[in-house]
């Protein structure tokens with residue numbers, strides 16, 4: 502059997518977590534939280550990184566910071582995880598879904614402008630599979646209409662667009678360190694803040710509406726309730742687990758890219774024969790091997806290929822991905838789709854994700870590719 506995902510764990514994880522326990526430093530904003538934030542700031546070039554309890558929570562923070570109000574509209578793809586929309590729905594906003602591009606499965610930047618109304622406040626690009634959205638176009642539109650940009654870069658750490666890190670283009674960028682992501686702290690995430698003037702408000706929201714961060718930094722001698730907020734601060738033990746991976750981030754990244762490239766090269770002949778389609782990485786995008794997917798003919802073929810052939814007969818745990826949000830009960834209740842759903846539903850039904858994790862061996866990848874070939878060529 503080959504699992505779809507195995508959570509990443511670096512050799513030093515136990516040592517660092519044990520250190521937190523021994524030193525009785527297990528709450529938030531400890532030494533490892535600081536190390537992780539600094540690492541992310543240096544690596545991405547963002548003005549500020551705040552570690553959070555999840556990417557969902559980072560996005561909720563961004564929605565609060567962007568001052569999203571009831572009735573505001575937020576433009577996003579429908580082909581994404583629920584959190585992209587939920588963070589804004591919690592503020593009473595309306596997610597306005599636009600179609601994706603079939604090549605990258607990212608929001609179609611050419612369809613954004615026609616979805617803008619006088620209620621639109623923000624655009625939320627999702628960098629699917631760590632492949633960047635067309636950020637030049639998106640930032641240009643946002644600038645022209647005075648809209649905030651909040652990047653759902655849950656899958657995007659270590660990936661770039663024209664040399665710049667994903668998560669650093671918009672006002673806010675959100676990373677995930679869930680166990681299914683390239684780097685993990687079990688549950689966790691990070692909020693990247695582009696403009697230094699927004700940092701203080703973010704620190705207050707993350708600390709239950711208090712200026713405790715300033716207190717911890719020794720800038721004030723007691724902290725007080727300043728604004729609304731919540732508890733978005735992860736334990737330092739989780740940060741310790743994550744930091745062990747960040748120390749070897751390049752190694753993890755190259756290992757994932759090597760797997761991705763092996764899949765791509767091995768399956769290219771099948772794609773050339775028109776049996777399957779492979780992912781597209783546009784020029785200017787450097788991805789991070791977050792995901793390897795292929796596309797089969799349609800939903801019916803996927804059922805036979807993925808569930809019956811790969812999983813049941815060969816023990817290969819390939820999986821599908823998002824059911825478009827506008828077709829889900831909550832999506833219908835809270836949001837709307839602007840324009841034609843030309844690709845969102847059709848492409849989502851054809852997509853199959855193959856096993857991908859740090860530690861997957863080339864022998865396993867070759868075995869999976871062999872089985873895929875066998876399915877199509879006998």
Ligand SMILES: *Cc1c(COP(=O)(O)O)cnc(C)c1O
Pocket residue numbers: 554555556557558581582584585627653655656676677678679688689690
């Ligand atoms: C994983 C993921 C999230 C949610 O991340 P959590 O850290 O689990 O909250 C949000 N958006 C996308 C695109 C994701 O892949």
